[in-house]
């Protein structure tokens with residue numbers, strides 16, 4: 001059984017999927033804390049499952065590095081084996097990444113390396129892509145550049161809006177993150193090896 005800290009910024013539907021998975025007897029991970037950079041709406045899911053939450057807002061620190069140091073201390077104090085960024089919309093300071101690598105993973109709503117950044121779904125539509133998807137990857141010091149762990153793809157429907165497409169991607173993401181965490185916990189995915197690649 002591995003211990004997860006999940007970091008969110010918004011609605012936390014992927015967090016919810018992980019929380020629901022932890023109710024299954026065969027799921028090999030538990031969530032020990034949920035953190036965010038603001039009083040995120042998704043905290044309601046953590047509270048519903050009795051999981052402690054914490055807010056670590058960059059604005060409360062004089063530098064990004066100080067913020068990253070405090071965030072690192074917090075996830076270590078929670079006892080995380082693996083930190084999952086599930087809609088955490090901040091670029092993580094290098095010290096935070098170095099302190100956790102390779103046990104720090106991120107979900108992204110595109111087929112990386114295509115469409116990195118904060119507007120992946122919008123960017124895919126603007127580029128006229130006919131296919132997109134979701135990626136789970138090991139976090140490195142770049143923006144959405146770390147080694148890919150798993151991806152799923154879907155066809156973009158003609159005339160689809162950003163919100164409609166993002167919602168369809170999120171359905172895939174929820175299954176993807178649950179399966180990926182399970183496979184990491186079962187040592188079917190070797191994060192060390194991936195991080196070396």
Ligand code: GAR
Pocket residue numbers: 008009010011012013014015042086087088089107108109117118119120170173
């Ligand atoms: C997800 O689609 C996730 O991939 C994306 O934010 C959404 C969070 O949804 N993350 C990024 O765009 C990171 N660059 P949720 O709060 O409902 O889980």
